[in-house]
Amino acid sequence: MSGLINLQLEDLMPELRPDADHDFTNFNDQKSADDPFLAELFDTPTYDFLELDRQEITKEPENETMLQTEMEVENEVDLEVEKTSSQNQESINSDMKFCSSRPGSFRGIPMTYYELIETALTHSENGKLTLKEIYDWLFENVAEFHDGNAKKWQNSIRHNLSLHRSRFKKEQNPEEGKSSLWSLNIARCFSTNDGDFGDNDS
DNA sequence: CTATGTAAACAAC
């Protein structure tokens, strides 16, 4: 129990580590005995959508109008996304194909399911959404999901939520009868609940 | 080999 809180800044930001044999990919072999929990916890990759934005934008100078999305995002992204204006629909042309690992695009940026869910959570009121709310947000904001094939992508959403336990946190919904609340697992760091991390994988 | 997507069986509610 004492080992859990023993982290230092270098643990959070390994790039600051002086010696830094940056081998995160191998922590399973090397470091797991030490702090597998933390290793898993901070396994979460970057969720820097702005960075993603820039990369994709600079890659395709074709759409100069996209540069403005950068500002929008930085502002606050109040994407009530009214009715997905026809322009939006246009930008997601049928000739625009995504590699298989990026099934949908948000604001023109191809993203994986994980990134899409993360985006939905990030844009929610308090970072917590029910499964249904995740569905709804994605349906509102991802035109690729408008093809009437909800069963397919919704299955993938559920699969992602369950599979990536180090990325997503499931929390009981205080409202009775409603399904769990999902959030980014990094929130565990700030949980005031001491101790009960629920899942004992025997 | 790893990350991801897709399909599907299954349990719990």
Next chain:
DNA sequence: GTTGTTTACATAG
């Protein structure tokens, strides 16, 4: 039926 969990297989890189 919905929500989660899990296994299996396919494919891109």
